[in-house]
Amino acid sequence: MTDQAAQPNGELTLRTLAMPGDANAAGDIFGGWVMAQMDLAAGIRAAEIAHGRVVTVAVKEMVFQMPVKIGDTLVIYTRLDKIGRTSISLDIEVWAQRYLTPKMEKVTDATFVMVALDAEGRPKPVTAL
Numbered sequence: 437m438t439d440q441a442a443q444p445n446g447e448l449t450l451r452t453l454a455m456p457g458d459a460n461a462a463g464d465i466f467g468g469w470v471m472a473q474m475d476l477a478a479g480i481r482a483a484e485i486a487h488g489r490v491v492t493v494a495v496k497e498m499v500f501q502m503p504v505k506i507g508d509t510l511v512i513y514t515r516l517d518k519i520g521r522t523s524i525s526l527d528i529e530v531w532a533q534r535y536l537t538p539k540m541e542k543v544t545d546a547t548f549v550m551v552a553l554d555a556e557g558r559p560k561p562v563t564a565l
Contacts, residue, residue, distance in 0.1 A: 437495070438482055442553050442556060444511070444513045444529055444531055444540070444542075445513060445515055445527070446513035446515030446527065446528075446529060447512060447513060447514055447515065448483050448511065448512075449477040449480055449512050449514040450473060450477040450480065450510075450511075450512040450565075451509055451510065451511050452473055452509070452510050452543060453510070453514070454469075454504050454505065454507065454508045454509070454510055455506065455509075456506050456509055456523045458506075459472070459505075459506050460501075461492055463477070463505055463506050464503045464504070464505065465503070465506070465508070465510075466491065466504065466551070467500055469493070469547060470500075470504060470510065470530060470543065471498065471513075471517055471546065473510055473530070474495075474528045474530060474544075474546065474548065475492055475495075475548065477512040477514055477528060477548065478492065478514065478526050478550055478562040479492070479547035480514075480525060481514040481520055481526055482548075482550035482552075484526045485516065485519070485562065486522050486524060486545065486550075486552035486562050487563070488552060488553070488554075489552070489553045489555075489562070490511075490524065490550040490551060490552050490553065491534035491550065491551055491553060492548060492549070492550055493523070493549050493550065493551045494548070494549040494563055495546055495547070495548055495549075495550070496546055496547040496548075498545070498546035499544060500537055500543060500544045501542060501544060502532070502541055502542075502543055503543075503544060504532045504534060504543055505532075505534075505535065505537075506537055507535030507536070508532040508534055508541075509532070509533040509535075510530060510531075510532060511530070511531040511532070511533055511540065512528060512529070512530050513526075513528070513529045513531070514526050514527070514528055514529075515529075517547060519562050520562070521526075521561055521562070522551050522552055522559040522560060522561055522562060523549055523550065523551050524549070524550045524551075524562060525547055525548070525549050525550075525563070526547065526548050526549075527545065527547055528545060528546055528547070528548055529542065529544075529545045530545065530558060532543045
């Protein structure tokens with residue numbers, strides 16, 4: 437259950453469990469681990485859109501609004517922002533489903549810019565949806 441005022445935007449793309457190996461001594465999950473999960477979700481969605489290989493070229497501003505704790509389920513939503521000639525911009529939202537509860541809280545968001553690549557690793561045009 438999420439706060440009625442705040443609901444996730446986009447399509448559910450990735451769910452994963454925050455484990456002790458992903459945390460500091462206080463039990464807070466490392467921000468870099470959260471960002472890596474966002475990158476995975478962006479790669480999944482962008483590859484579906486591009487019908488092929490993609491790489492991350494930019495991450496726009498990211499601010500952590502709340503911590504993720506050991507045992508929380510990280511829930512990541514993606515929403516297509518725009519398609520350029522070779523690029524795909526995705527808005528990524530991260531929510532934490534708190535351990536053993538239905539409570540969902542927004543953790544962070546950012547825009548990830550991905551570029552489609554051909555078999556030789558050169559940028560290739562993204563065809564229209």
